[in-house]
Amino acid sequence: MYKYDKYDQAIVDARVEEFRDQAARRIAGALTEDQFKPLRLKNGLYLQLHAYMLRVAIPYGTLDSRQMRMLGHIARKYDRGYGHFTTRQNLQYNWIKLEEAADILADLASVEMHAIQTSGESIRNVSSDQYAGAAADEIADPRPWAELIRQATTFHPEFSYLPRKFKIAVTAAEEDRAAIRLHDIGLKLVRNGAGELGFEVYIGGGMGRTPFVAPLIRPFLPAEHLFSYCEAALRVWNRWARRDNIHKQRIKILVHDLGQEEFTRQVEEEWQAILPNQSDVPMVEFDRIAAYFVDPPFEAGAPDEIDRSDPDFALWVDQNVVAHKAPGYAIVNISLKPIGGIPGDASAEQIELMADLAERYSFDELRVTHAQNIVLPHVRKADLYALWQTLSENGLAEANLDLISDIIACPGLDYCSLANARSIPIAQKLSQRFGDDRQREIGELKLKISGCINACGHHHAGHIGILGVDRKGTENYQLLLGGSGAEDASLGKITGPGFDEDGIVDAVEKATQVYLDRREEGERFLDTYRRVGMEPFKEAIYG
């Protein structure tokens, strides 16, 4: 994985001192809260309901054991012993003091990490496929391109006071594990007929209160022009987006208002104007970055057999272990969704344990997934049983990847100042309701919960989505069906009137029963829904 050189380190170190100075000026009263807010947000520091929240960038979700250990250390030293892994492959701490924020950034910088642009109206942490470099179905590792974007978008002087936040995702596989079409820019690495590398460029997707699946703006962008084309799109948006209504300022709204054809024309024209600036990162630099992402030294002839005699282990292998490109190796998903737990939370001890396991079993590498789980990308099949035993002893072996209890949930009203309703208790009740053999009978079902219309819990993209709203002062939960963040991206539709806390759990149960009654051979919940439509579900839920 990527390692900082003296330039990267100097930039991150300077940022720590800049933020230390800004926070000191705020505390001394030289900056108003209104002036300070965008500065702290550009460093991932939010003011939440009870305390400051700090969001740490984990670029494209990749980190090593030294970095993971530091995340555990910070959880213990500055927070209440927990970290929360997020849908942007980042980590959040919920109990931070402003006076200590710069010290945390300094600790992060000591292990080549930062919180730059994890919030605010800036280009956010770039996300990617959590199986990058290990997946059997990718044409190349997308992470060198993600790192190139990380650097080029860090402190971009023209694009640091944007109309709204801006999110970029990169993938290189047929199966879309990064939800690229629900991003401001989604990039899929492809080869053209001549065998050259390039990108399919999708622009204008997003969730929030006005969700859109991004249209394909350019079917083939030569890879060496990746950044200048992103700049062109950013410039068209920065200049012509609305600035009068915060809810209508994302690029998806501009794409929608101009129409795909006119938006594309303007981006292409701007790109021609930008090309002479030579702002594209040269390929010699790409090659330097890519050299950090070569395969680890996989052991030739590593045994391909797995001893499945322990049934609990076999269950976990079937659910949480995924095919690897190298013979004798596997990709391991560590579920952070224990039945009845808080989705995405891990204790300092669990974080440190996962660091140890990565060092011992996975060439020192971990990934954070947008579904709020952890991946050990390169595990020898011969080591799986020992690994599983250690995970089991530490509450990290829940065998529920992509099942109904593998829930994405935002922090909701338990923490978030924007939320209208709690998300976490709904997730806990649902996982308790289904967290037995029933979830296995149901099979793949992606359930996603947001505590407000901003959709941080990706409810639009859930096979089943739940949206918490405020209805005359009480929490009310709407049910959505049929969303997908994958290569078959679609937006869920609301079933009808909302429910209270227990009612929404019952409604989900009724929806799953319709599926079980009507599914045909090989169909997932989503497939059955797409085949039979909303009506049978409505009947069962409201009838």
Added chain:
Amino acid sequence: MDKAHILPANASGLRFRDDPVHEEPAVTLDAFLTQPNATAVRVEAGEDARRLIPHFDRLALVEVDFPRFRDGRGYSSAKILREAGYTGELRAAGDVLVDQMLFMRRVGFDSFVPNAPVDEAVLAATLARYDFVYQPAADAAVPVWKLRHG
């Protein structure tokens, strides 16, 4: 790093140029385009700075308005003018705060008329803080990818 001069015409302004201060008042973009003798123009956020490109030969001062410091349209206006070869004075005016001035310098602004006075010690520290940058812009800073590969 770069050094500011106080704008003599306006005690709260800062200028990073050595040439004499331009005396003529800036007119609106529409007025500038219809008055062939005008030499200074004020561009509002949301106006298309590219309309000035045919008139660089008579243009000595472009003032870009920042109605709110969080409104970043003016950064693109400045960068576009510098990319197109404009070398005259480029001024950021309005809700311009010290913590935004580094990026403003990078996109090509070389004078500032902020609504509220700027602490010059903080400004000096801000402009000197970063030794390296990741992208080329309208200033002289060399992106690290160029430093890495000579």
